[in-house]
Amino acid sequence: MPASRSRFLVAALAVACSFAPALAQNLDAISARQQLMKDNGRAAKTAAQMIKGDVAYDPAKADEVFATLHETAVKFGDYFPEDSKTGGKTEAAPAIWDKPDAFKAALAKFQSDTEAAMAKKPQDVDAFKQAFGMVAQNCKGCHQDFRVER
Secondary structure: OOHHHHHHHHHHHHHHHHHHHHHOOOHHHHHHHHHHHHHHHHHHHHHHHHHHOOOOOOHHHHHHHHHHHHHHHHHHHHHOOHHHOOOOOOOEOOHHHHOHHHHHHHHHHHHHHHHHHHHHOOOOHHHHHHHHHHHHHHHHHHHHHHEOOO
16 A cells, blocks of 8 residues: 555544544433333323223322332433433433533422322322322423423
8 A cells, every 4th residue: 555545544544533522422321311201101101091091090000100200200310421412313402411400400300299299199090180290290391491302
């Protein structure tokens, strides 16, 4: 290989490597938070079915719904490192990183509300509907402030 071609390849490789950190994406973090949201979606679907009367109200299922939502509330904030802003079809809004205190406060409220809902242990659909409504307001607010639609 001619020396000029060797130098060109070395230079091209050096330039490519210099961009690698900028292109790094933490797809594991993105995947983990997407899975938590899928779990939330399934829990919310179960809640809606019980509230609408599509399935019989079951206090044990209600406990599972709130436990799933609470688990997400506790874990979710762990999956937003700086290198997970893009990629993996993320719907995370820049506000998560631009306003970290507001994001942490929203997560803390979600945790508190899911704890309160679990503690109520609703025994009938009306009590469940009230507790779930309080928790669901967190979802709506967070999606408005910290999520972008894709």
